[in-house]
Amino acid sequence: MDYWKDTTECPVCKNTFMYSKVSTAAISVKSYDKDLKPNYNGPNPLKHSIITCPNCFFTFNEKDVKDIHKFINDRNYSKIKDFLSKLYKDDFFEVNNYEDKSNNFYKQQIVLASEIYSILDLPFEVGRLLLKLSWQYRDDGDEGRELKILNDVLKITLNYFEKALDNRDTIFSLFYTGYIYYRLGDKKNAAKYLDKLFRMFKDSKSPYIRAAKDLRGELE
């Protein structure tokens, strides 16, 4: 069995809904791209990492099912309600949280979730979501849109680097700032941010540091 089903309660409208998850045993990484984008044999767990409430369209990372209510408060709750109330059912290809979800709906989920995490004031989550969107465009072979989304990720990593709460966010910011400059053909800035990453995390065994070294080698 590649998938199993789980149930959760929507933190906004309290509707209970089911969704599919890829079973751990079915996850097999074939290769990683230069920016550590995983390519899978079999099911793509990224596609099932975001879920949408079929009643109110609240959309969030499946990893956050237990914690997301902690980020919802009186102030942002009304903003979320307001944002969701402006969505129209006809704008959706489908609401599908199951294994036959389309790539188009997955991309739409990422856009919705990035708006919602932005309201929740979680910019690094927004950055990670948009990175996933760029990866889906890469899989689709649409480099124009991929680069456009990477530009949006770059704005976030540059703007919020100073606000990183932990090493995970700092490494994310520096690595993807370097990588995106590399993709945009700006070798000078790519080298600058990758070198900063090495200075700050010299002894780290993070796979990002190893990937950054390979990338840095290509800039010579």
Ligand SMILES: [Zn+2]
């Ligand atoms: Zn809901």
